[in-house]
Amino acid sequence: MSYHWRSSKPETMVTKSLTDTDTMSIPTSPATTAANKDSIPVSPVTSRPPSPLSLHVAKPLEMKSAQLALPSHIDVDGLSWPSIGTKQRLNETEEEKSQRIAKISDAVKTILECIGENPNREGLFKTPERYAKALMFFSKGYEENIKDVVNDALFDEDHEEMVVVKDIEVFSLCEHHLVPFTGKISIGYIPNRRVLGLSKLARIAEMFSRRLQVQERLTKQIAITLFEILKPQGVAVVMEASHLCMVMRGVQKPSSKTVTSYMLGRFRDDPKTREEFLTFVRT
Numbered sequence: 715m716s717y718h719w720r721s722s723k724p725e726t727m728v729t730k731s732l733t734d735t736d737t738m739s740i741p742t743s744p745a746t747t748a749a750n751k752d753s754i755p756v757s758p759v760t761s762r763p764p765s766p767l768s769l770h771v772a773k774p775l776e777m778k779s780a781q782l783a784l785p786s787h788i789d790v791d792g793l794s795w796p797s798i799g800t801k802q803r804l805n806e807t808e809e810e811k812s813q814r815i816a817k818i819s820d821a822v823k824t825i826l827e828c829i830g831e832n833p834n835r836e837g838l839f840k841t842p843e844r845y846a847k848a849l850m851f852f853s854k855g856y857e858e859n860i861k862d863v864v865n866d867a868l869f870d871e872d873h874e875e876m877v878v879v880k881d882i883e884v885f886s887l888c889e890h891h892l893v894p895f896t897g898k899i900s901i902g903y904i905p906n907r908r909v910l911g912l913s914k915l916a917r918i919a920e921m922f923s924r925r926l927q928v929q930e931r932l933t934k935q936i937a938i939t940l941f942e943i944l945k946p947q948g949v950a951v952v953m954e955a956s957h958l959c960m961v962m963r964g965v966q967k968p969s970s971k972t973v974t975s976y977m978l979g980r981f982r983d984d985p986k987t988r989e990e991f992l993t994f995v996r997t
């Protein structure tokens with residue numbers, strides 16, 4: 715069993731769109747603040763006149779939904795692309811948890827010493843432990859698995875119009891610098907008689923963003939996961955984010971944003987469908 719990102723097998727049912735690696739910096743207004751960390755505001759929209767078959771009255775997919783068949787890109791335990799260490803973390807006892815926090819705290823203390831601080835002064839005394847706990851929260855997505863996230867929210871539904879949930883606010887950590895990047899993700903899909911509860915789209919974005927990431931991979935993982943779970947006619951994911959590693963250091967362009975997208979199925983093949991999605995996302 716392998717727990718790493720399997721980008722080495724691009725031939726498996728996923729074909730990159732022409733735009734999927736488009737990464738561009740677009741000067742815009744200053745980045746959004748990091749307030750409301752814990753809420754995931756979303757604004758769902760559906761295409762064309764609202765279907766009488768509202769998603770909210772969809773009936774649960776038989777009891778089969780409980781045994782969600784996990785396809786190739788998603789590991790058997792539903793964790794989806796974790797490293798081996800994340801499995802240890804998931805299964806550890808309370809005592810092992812505190813040992814982990816203590817170990818991170820020690821490391822942070824070392825960092826404080828290395829930058830020339832006194833880790834024993836009043837203001838910093840509890841910082842290592844605080845940081846250790848915060849870091850565990852920032853990376854809590856490693857302990858979540860797609861099975862639990864999705865489980866009872868798959869519905870059989872005769873709905874084949876585009877579903878878009880846009881502006882899902884996410885907070886992630888850049889794996890190259892361990893500093894945050896924050897932004898908004900918009901997800902669209904065209905069902906193939908199977909829909910997912912709308913809030914679950916945001917939960918999936920949350921699960922993958924609360925791991926060490928690069929924006930391109932985050933965008934792609936969300937798209938591929940949805941594509942495999944829903945077997946829809948298409949999936950589109952667009953993310954616009956501001957990276958503190960760019961804003962605070964290096965090139966120091968405070969207003970620059972990075973946009974990534976990943977399109978599958980009809981969004982990839984049909985420019986009109988893609989345009990319709992992008993119009994939703996922009997407005």
Ligand SMILES: [Zn+2]
Nearest residue numbers: 888890891959
């Ligand atoms: Zn970075």
